Amino acid sequence: MTTLSNDLKLEMYRRMVRIREFELTAMDVFKRGLIKGTVHPYIGEEASGVGVCMALRSDDLIAGTHRSHGHNIAKGADPARMMAEIFGKEAGYCRGRGGSMHITAFETGSLGALAVVGSGLPIAVGAALGFLMQGKDSVAVPFTGDGGTSTGNFHEALNMAAIWKLPVVFVVENNKYAVSTYYRDAVSIEDLSARAAGYGIPGVRVDGFDVLKVYAAAGEAVERARSGGGPTLLVTECYRIEGHYAGEPEVYRDRAEVNEQRQYDPIRRFAAVLTQDGTATAEQLEAIHQEIQAEMSAAVEFAQNAPMPDPSTALDYIYA
Amino acid sequence: MTNLTRDAVSLGAKAPVMPPDLIVQIPAGVPAKEMTMAEAIREALAEEMERDPRVFLLGEDIGKHGGAFGVTRTLFDRFGAERVRNTPISENTIIGAATGAALVGMRPVAEIMFVDFSGLAMDQIANQAAKLRLMTGGQAKVPWVLRMPQGGGAGKSTAAQHSQSLEVWYAHIPGLKVALPSTPYDAKGLMKTAIRDDNPVIFLEHKLLYSFRGLVPEQDYSLPFGKCDIKRLGSDVTIIASGYMVWHAMLAARTLEQEGISVEVVDVRTVSPLDEETIGASVRKTGRALVVAEACRSYGPTGEWAMVVMEQAFDYLKAPIRRLAGRFSPVPFADSLENGMWPDTEDVIAAARDLMQY
Numbered sequence: 001m002t003t004l005s006n007d008l009k010l011e012m013y014r015r016m017v018r019i020r021e022f023e024l025t026a027m028d029v030f031k032r033g034l035i036k037g038t039v040h041p042y043i044g045e046e047a048s049g050v051g052v053c054m055a056l057r058s059d060d061l062i063a064g065t066h067r068s069h070g071h072n073i074a075k076g077a078d079p080a081r082m083m084a085e086i087f088g089k090e091a092g093y094c095r096g097r098g099g100s101m102h103i104t105a106f107e108t109g110s111l112g113a114l115a116v117v118g119s120g121l122p123i124a125v126g127a128a129l130g131f132l133m134q135g136k137d138s139v140a141v142p143f144t145g146d147g148g149t150s151t152g153n154f155h156e157a158l159n160m161a162a163i164w165k166l167p168v169v170f171v172v173e174n175n176k177y178a179v180s181t182y183y184r185d186a187v188s189i190e191d192l193s194a195r196a197a198g199y200g201i202p203g204v205r206v207d208g209f210d211v212l213k214v215y216a217a218a219g220e221a222v223e224r225a226r227s228g229g230g231p232t233l234l235v236t237e238c239y240r241i242e243g244h245y246a247g248e249p250e251v252y253r254d255r256a257e258v259n260e261q262r263q264y265d266p267i268r269r270f271a272a273v274l275t276q277d278g279t280a281t282a283e284q285l286e287a288i289h290q291e292i293q294a295e296m297s298a299a300v301e302f303a304q305n306a307p308m309p310d311p312s313t314a315l316d317y318i319y320a
Numbered sequence: 321m322t323n324l325t326r327d328a329v330s331l332g333a334k335a336p337v338m339p340p341d342l343i344v345q346i347p348a349g350v351p352a353k354e355m356t357m358a359e360a361i362r363e364a365l366a367e368e369m370e371r372d373p374r375v376f377l378l379g380e381d382i383g384k385h386g387g388a389f390g391v392t393r394t395l396f397d398r399f400g401a402e403r404v405r406n407t408p409i410s411e412n413t414i415i416g417a418a419t420g421a422a423l424v425g426m427r428p429v430a431e432i433m434f435v436d437f438s439g440l441a442m443d444q445i446a447n448q449a450a451k452l453r454l455m456t457g458g459q460a461k462v463p464w465v466l467r468m469p470q471g472g473g474a475g476k477s478t479a480a481q482h483s484q485s486l487e488v489w490y491a492h493i494p495g496l497k498v499a500l501p502s503t504p505y506d507a508k509g510l511m512k513t514a515i516r517d518d519n520p521v522i523f524l525e526h527k528l529l530y531s532f533r534g535l536v537p538e539q540d541y542s543l544p545f546g547k548c549d550i551k552r553l554g555s556d557v558t559i560i561a562s563g564y565m566v567w568h569a570m571l572a573a574r575t576l577e578q579e580g581i582s583v584e585v586v587d588v589r590t591v592s593p594l595d596e597e598t599i600g601a602s603v604r605k606t607g608r609a610l611v612v613a614e615a616c617r618s619y620g621p622t623g624e625w626a627m628v629v630m631e632q633a634f635d636y637l638k639a640p641i642r643r644l645a646g647r648f649s650p651v652p653f654a655d656s657l658e659n660g661m662w663p664d665t666e667d668v669i670a671a672a673r674d675l676m677q678y
Contacts, residue, residue, distance in 0.1 A: 061424070095457030106459040111423050113455075116447050122416020123448060129417055130424035133376065133402065140420070153443075156413035163408065317458040318494050320518035 004212070006279045012054055012211050013274060013285065016046040016267050017292045019070040022079050025296045026069065026086060026100070027246040034304070035086050037099050042070030044241035047266035048173045049074035049143075051214025051236070055222050056109070056141060061127055063120030063142035064113035066101040071143055072113075077105040083299035089306035096309045097317060111140070117178070118144050118153030121170060125157045128166035128225075139167045139225045147178025149195060150186055158233065162199040167225035169218065170233045173208060175240035180252040196233035208236030209266040212273070239264070340533055342570040343551055345505045352535040358391050360504035360536050361467075361525065364511035365392065365429060367540070369399055372427060375515060378405040378414060379431030379467075388433045389469055389530050411440035418464040419449045419520075427515060428464045435470035435486045435524060442489075449520040450495030464521070465514045471526040471564055471614055472651050477658060483651040485563070485615040488624070490522040491592040497545055498522045498591040502566035504534040506589050509543030517545065524591075526563045526614075545590045548598040554584035557672050558602040560625045561612040562588040565663065569612055572668035581676055591621060599625060600632025607638035608675045614662045617645035639678030642671045 023041040030039045042049065045067075053062065053074035064071045072082055077093065085092025086100045093105045101115040111127055114120040124142035131138045148154055149172055161168045172192055176183050184190065196203025202224070206217040214236055221232035239261040243250045250258075274280045346352045355363070368375045377392060377399075383406040386393025396404040407414050411432055418428040432438050438445065445466065452460040472483030491498045497519055501507035507525070514521040543549075551566060552573055559569040566587045573583035586602050588594065603609045609629045611622040622643040629641055644663035652658055 063420075093457065094455060094459070097457045098455045102455040104456045104459060106456070111420060112448075112452055112460060114448060116443055119416070119443055119448055122413040122444060123420040123423070125413060126417030126420020126422070126428075127424045128420070130421040130426045133421075133426060134424070152412060152440075153416070156408070156410035157416070159408060160410060160413050160417065317454045317456075319497075320453055320461040320463070 008054070009274060009279050010288070012050050012215070013270055014288050014292065015050045015054070015074050016211065016270065017288055018079060018295070019046045019049065019073045020267055021292045021296045022069055022073060022082065025083070025300060027242070029300060030246045036088070037086070039086070039100050039246040040067040040244065041242040041246060042067055044261065044266070045173055045175055045208065045238045046070060047211035047214055047270065048171070048208040048236040048238050051211045052141065052171050052218040052234070055215050055218035056139065058109045059136070060139045060141060060222070061109050061111045061124070063111040063124040063140065064104070065117070065120060065143055065145070066113070066115035067145070068103060068113040068143070069100070072103050072105055072108070072110070075105070075110065076108040077103070079295060080299040080302040081105070083303040084306045087303040087306070088308065089303055090309045091302070091306035095317070118148040118151030120144065121148070121153045121157035124168055125161050125166060128161065128168045129164065131167060137167070137226050139169060139222050141169045141171060143171045143173060145178060146172065146174040146176065146183035146192060147181070147186065148172065149192055158196070158199045158201065158231065161231040162201045165228065165230035168231040169221040169225055170231060172233065172235045174235055174237050177240050177244070177253070179244045191235070193233055193235040201231050201233060203233045203235070205235045205237065208238030209264045209269060211266060211270050338532065338567045338571060342567065342574065343503055343534065345503060346535040346537060351538040353538060354533055355504055355536055356530060357501070357504045357507045357525070357532050357534070358389060358530040360508040361391050361511055362393070362395065363536070364508045364515070366395060366398065368512060368515045369395070369403060374425060374427045375429065376403040376405060376426065377429050377431065378407050378418065380407055380409055380414070380433050382406060382431050387431055389527065391467070391525070391530070392431070411437055412444050415441040415444035415449065415466065418466070419444060419452070419462055422462045422464045423460055429467060429515060430464060431467045433469070434482050435468040436481045436484050438468055438486070445490070445496070445520070446493045450493045453495060461518045462520045463518045465511070465523050466520070467523045467525060469527045470524045471528060472658070472661065477653060477655070479653040480650040485613070485646065487524055487562070487591045488615055488619065488621055491594070491621070496520050496522055497593065498524065499545065499589065500524045500526070500563045500591050501589050502529065502563055502587055504532065504536050506543060506549065508536050509541055510545070510589060512542040513545055516542070524563070528564050546593040546595055547590065548595040549587045549589050550598070550602065551585040551587045552583065554582040554606065556582045556606055557608040557610060557675055558584045558586055558606045559610045559612060559668065559672070560586045560588060560599055562591060562621070563614060565612045565614055568663060568665045568668050571665045572672060575669055576672050581672060583672060588621070588625065594624070594628065596628045596632055599628050603629050603633035604636045607636050608678070609633070609637070609641045610644070610668070610671050610675060611641065612644045612663055612668060614646050616648045617643070618648050620645050639675045642675055644668060644671055
């Protein structure tokens with residue numbers, strides 16, 4: 001880890017804080033009735049998305065999910081245009097047509113945010129096949145959760161990527177809950193990475209609260225994919241601190257369990273690493289928080305002031 | 321699958337043969353070759369693969385085996401395993417992979433062995449490929465073609481899970497286009513357009529039509545989507561049909577002509593987008609409309625076409641709109657039950673005669 005530059009580590013920290021603040025802001029504007037629809041907070045999983053996405057190049061493409069604010073920010077997307085999207089504004093990345101669950105920034109390397117669980121995996125397989133056929137060395141990185149590992153998408157996609165040795169890193173963020181269902185009630189094994197064995201590909205399990213560990217594991221998997229070594233199943237062990245969506249009643253778990261998990265807060269944990277190894281002082285980190293909070297205020301202002309899509313364009317973007 | 325495949329192909333050879341001169345599409349003097357619809361589709365695929373290195377094929381058993389109906393036969397030897405890509409039995413990921421490859425600039429042509437199996441891929445077709453363009457505000461385009469054999473018919477006897485006509489499943493989804501050719505000429509020309517189109521295209525191939533022969537121009541050509549094709553001009557009754565039903569309509573028209581009834585046949589060769597103008601113009605001219613489809617009657621294509629007639633030509637109607645459609649039933653195996661499942665030439669003749677009573 002000591003080989004990482006201070007700039008890189010601070011950028012990781014900045015993006016983790018940006019995700020946290022974006023989610024807190026999104027939940028706030030949702031609860032205040034400023035936006036409609038729904039918001040699926042990524043709080044508690046910041047180290048996973050940032051550790052993976054910062055191990056990627058801009059021409060490596062991610063496939064997101066309904067819970068992909070974090071993946072977009074981790075890949076470098078602009079929070080103001082993301083905020084405009086969840087406000088349903090023309091200035092949003094998807095011109096207000098997608099909303100929270102479908103924020104997609106092609107400019108920073110995305111295939112889409114697909115809100116049917118597991119559905120991004122086959123699409124990433126195809127992108128990787130395309131890369132291979134075009135002679136490119138890009139990598140496709142689909143995200144899903146523990147729930148996604150029970151879908152047919154997961155089985156078919158891992159199998160196809162494995163037989164064709166495609167450059168895919170399948171990232172399973174084990175946040176422990178598929179809506180209300182604890183993962184051990186849906187899966188008969190404790191270690192989800194063990195599923196890789198059935199496809200003859202490496203399965204790697206990593207502490208998803210530790211951004212440096214995620215970054216290292218993702219980097220290794222990406223390198224293997226890029227150099228023709230085929231796909232990897234990377235499982236990041238994290239926890240969904242908030243409900244499935246903002247305001248979800250969470251009747252299926254104890255507050256004590258959630259409070260215990262809050263102790264592993266990936267941002268606080270990384271802050272301790274950064275101050276201890278001399279990368280930054282507590283004051284410098286605090287300044288990042290201030291800077292990002294100001295960024296979010298500006299993002300909300302931008303989103304609120306941006307125009308809605310013109311109703312006369314309702315039939316645009318259905319066919320190319 | 322192997323036995324079924326062999327059966328399907330051999331039964332296809334025993335399919336009722338329509339007089340090939342029923343549909344004439346190439347003017348005399350235009351250099352043309354006679355070929356089956358399967359060959360016409362294969363030729364379109366091969367020419368597009370030659371023309372554009374981004375075009376590739378993927379699907380179950382499409383390699384050496386050539387697909388369940390032999391459409392891709394010889395292409396594996398010609399283009400290799402990279403571009404004629406045999407897949408595992410994973411319908412959803414065949415389509416998902418086509419979508420992902422299309423998103424990064426390839427132009428995949430996927431095959432699902434029978435349209436009946438496409439339910440396994442429905443999320444990737446209807447939720448992902450069809451919606452990505454709108455969901456991303458126009459950032460994404462998904463130029464793929466999904467080829468699927470469909471349909472049943474006398475002597476096929478492939479029962480409930482290999483005989484359906486499902487064009488409306490897909491025509492109902494905004495973002496998709498749907499083609500259902502009735503002749504080798506249409507199949508080749510529409511396939512070329514489908515491959516060059518920047519949207520996901522569902523290309524439905526009627527199994528009975530694979531062995532039908534017809535003339536195909538030697539020169540490169542393509543046919544437009546969103547346009548019906550008038551297969552026969554007439555003045556008394558408009559028959560609106562697609563796929564195999566076009567042939568019943570054409571054969572019926574020949575008999576009816578001898579009775580002094582002049583039939584116009586409008587072939588809805590692209591089910592979506594639907595060419596409402598041509599349907600409307602024809603019925604405004606004839607004043608009588610008969611809609612014929614192999615797909616099930618309830619909520620089927622005939623209901624949609626009839627409504628188009630109401631919207632476009634109500635004031636011109638001399639008679640109520642009549643419809644002929646597949647029985648609302650899973651397809652049974654036994655001949656005694658399968659017979660009568662779908663409209664045939666006699667049904668069309670009788671319905672047209674009825675319409676002339678008004």
